[in-house]
Amino acid sequence: MGAGHAHSRILAGVIANRSDLPVVLPFRLGAGTGAAGAWRPGPPHAVALAIALAVFVVVGDAQAAPGTPSILTTLLKWTPLLATGFLLNIAISFIAMAAGTVAGTFLGLMQISLLAPVRGVAWFFTQFFRNAPWLVLLFYCMLLLPFELQIGGTVIPLPAWMKATAGLALAVMANVSELVRGAVQSIPFGQWEASEALAFSRRQTLWMIILPQCVKRMLPPWMNLYAILVVGTALASIVGVNESMTLTGDILAAENRTELLVPMYLYLLLWFFAYCYPIARATVSLERRFQVR
Amino acid sequence: MATAPAWTPAEPLIRIADVHKAFGAVTVLSGVSLEVMKGEVICVIGPSGSGKSTLLRCINALVPIEKGSIQVEGQEVNDPKLDKLALRRKVGMVFQQYNLFPHKTALQNVMMAPVHVLREDKAEVEARARRLLKKVRLEGKEASYPGELSGGQQQRVAIARSLAMNPDVMLFDEVTAALDPETVKEVLVTIRELAEEGMTCLIVTHEMGFAREVAGHIYFTDRGVIVEHGPPKEFFANARDPRTQQFLSQIL
Numbered sequence: 375m376g377a378g379h380a381h382s383r384i385l386a387g388v389i390a391n392r393s394d395l396p397v398v399l400p401f402r403l404g405a406g407t408g409a410a411g412a413w414r415p416g417p418p419h420a421v422a423l424a425i426a427l428a429v430f431v432v433v434g435d436a437q438a439a440p441g442t443p444s445i446l447t448t449l450l451k452w453t454p455l456l457a458t459g460f461l462l463n464i465a466i467s468f469i470a471m472a473a474g475t476v477a478g479t480f481l482g483l484m485q486i487s488l489l490a491p492v493r494g495v496a497w498f499f500t501q502f503f504r505n506a507p508w509l510v511l512l513f514y515c516m517l518l519l520p521f522e523l524q525i526g527g528t529v530i531p532l533p534a535w536m537k538a539t540a541g542l543a544l545a546v547m548a549n550v551s552e553l554v555r556g557a558v559q560s561i562p563f564g565q566w567e568a569s570e571a572l573a574f575s576r577r578q579t580l581w582m583i584i585l586p587q588c589v590k591r592m593l594p595p596w597m598n599l600y601a602i603l604v605v606g607t608a609l610a611s612i613v614g615v616n617e618s619m620t621l622t623g624d625i626l627a628a629e630n631r632t633e634l635l636v637p638m639y640l641y642l643l644l645w646f647f648a649y650c651y652p653i654a655r656a657t658v659s660l661e662r663r664f665q666v667r
Numbered sequence: 668m669a670t671a672p673a674w675t676p677a678e679p680l681i682r683i684a685d686v687h688k689a690f691g692a693v694t695v696l697s698g699v700s701l702e703v704m705k706g707e708v709i710c711v712i713g714p715s716g717s718g719k720s721t722l723l724r725c726i727n728a729l730v731p732i733e734k735g736s737i738q739v740e741g742q743e744v745n746d747p748k749l750d751k752l753a754l755r756r757k758v759g760m761v762f763q764q765y766n767l768f769p770h771k772t773a774l775q776n777v778m779m780a781p782v783h784v785l786r787e788d789k790a791e792v793e794a795r796a797r798r799l800l801k802k803v804r805l806e807g808k809e810a811s812y813p814g815e816l817s818g819g820q821q822q823r824v825a826i827a828r829s830l831a832m833n834p835d836v837m838l839f840d841e842v843t844a845a846l847d848p849e850t851v852k853e854v855l856v857t858i859r860e861l862a863e864e865g866m867t868c869l870i871v872t873h874e875m876g877f878a879r880e881v882a883g884h885i886y887f888t889d890r891g892v893i894v895e896h897g898p899p900k901e902f903f904a905n906a907r908d909p910r911t912q913q914f915l916s917q918i919l
Contacts, residue, residue, distance in 0.1 A: 562764075562766075564762060564764050564766035565766060565768065567729060567762065567766065568760075568762060568766035568767075568768075568825075570729055570755070571727055571729060571755060571758075571759075571760040571762075571829075572755065572779075572780040572784065572828070572829070572832065573751075573752045573755035573756050573780060573784045573832070574780065574783070574784055575752070578783060578784070582779070582783065583768055586770050587768075587769065587770050590770070
């Protein structure tokens with residue numbers, strides 16, 4: 375087959391949008407704009423994970439030196455420790471989500487302020503933190519925040535996990551800020567006009583008429599953001615927080631068995647999956663419910 | 668306003684004089700004058716884009732004017748010190764797209780402004796809201812959300828919502844233009860009842876039959892000016908201006 379022929383086939387494939395050759399298909403932005411919202415776990419992922427885990431357990435056991443405990447027994451042995459680490463992941467995600475949502479709501483409202491300077495400042499902070507890699511934010515918080523705070527006479531220690539939580543909260547804040555701004559702007563202008571004609575003040579209109587309608591629109595992407603945040607908490611292992619990812623590394627170091635490497639990380643993956651999958655399902659069903667207007 | 672002269676019902680409730688308005692380079696109103704007496708029903712007709720809706724929005728200060736004067740009960744709307752909220756309590760407005768609050772029931776839609784803006788007693792407002800919904804023939808729909816109602820029903824909720832503020836004048840902005848033909852009538856009947864009860868109404872409409880029947884006076888606008896006006900009989904029978912004649916021949 376000549377090069378020219380192949381080339382024309384690729385072109386034809388691109389145009390016809392179907393080809394057995396590896397072509398770049400037209401890229402379409404999903405409903406959720408931005409990086410968030412792209413990946414969602416589904417049942418096939420769970421099946422694939424479970425099969426992979428089973429295969430590696432069997433293969434690993436076959437490779438193991440005689441006399442060593444089976445991989446399943448080893449996984450079960452470390453489960454309580456892994457659970458404590460995973461609980462820290464959940465705690466970090468809860469606190470970062472709560473703090474980020476509160477801060478992000480106010481930042482988002484500042485983005486739609488009538489005062490241009492307020493809008494400008496809010497826009498800057500939103501864009502700055504939204505476009506910074508989460509890991510960079512984590513490092514900044516680890517290095518810039520002191521290990522303890524002294525307020526008056528009391529000393530408040532700032533452990534590493536708290537600093538990591540602050541870093542993740544900044545990322546959440548910026549994303550929530552955009553969610554709020556986008557949701558407010560998606561409400562038809564007629565709602566503002568009708569409220570104005572009924573003598574509502576701008577503040578009343580915002581809090582009693584616009585924002586209640588936004589909550590419904592924001593809930594699915596907000597839950598999506600939370601699922602992404604939970605997965606993102608594993609980043610805290612890089613800055614030395616003793617969460618499940620760090621502990622998995624510690625366990626592997628302690629066991630010092632190469633056949634354990636893949637099953638152990640797959641096992642951890644299953645934990646995250648089990649936690650995030652129901653959230654993803656709920657998000658999808660909410661989206662479906664809210665679509666009808 | 669302390670500076671506003673005392674207004675008496677013998678004077679026009681709404682007095683519009685030489686109003687000019689442009690959106691950027693597009694001139695929408697170029698010298699419109701119009702008066703509405705208390706209890707009068709005025710219909711404004713004219714081709715799309717002739718500035719009818721903008722004129723209504725200028726009256727309750729949703730849209731600022733550039734030149735001229737609009738007075739509502741003697742109060743100058745163009746005054747920068749104007750208490751907009753006080754003005755809007757007097758002027759009710761109903762929109763083409765209803766603009767009901769979708770997260771509130773019909774009853775809550777009607778009750779919201781009196782309770783939160785006028786800070787009236789909730790029980791009293793509820794009784795009034797139920798009465799108003801009954802008046803627009805929506806008894807039994809109090810707990811329905813706007814999404815569960817037909818267009819005509821939604822528009823009647825919007826009328827009740829506006830009436831709940833006890834306005835002195837009602838502005839209707841093409842309120843039947845977005846409706847199915849079969850629901851147009853129920854809304855027009857509601858408006859006609861209001862007019863018969865003596866409510867001052869300024870109605871922008873494309874329903875010529877309705878205008879002829881309900882209006883005390885008809886204004887025809889085109890390209891930002893009032894071309895012609897008169898009592899409906901005279902207006903429809905002997906339109907003098909060629910633009911009016913052409914418009915009427917297309918519509919009727």
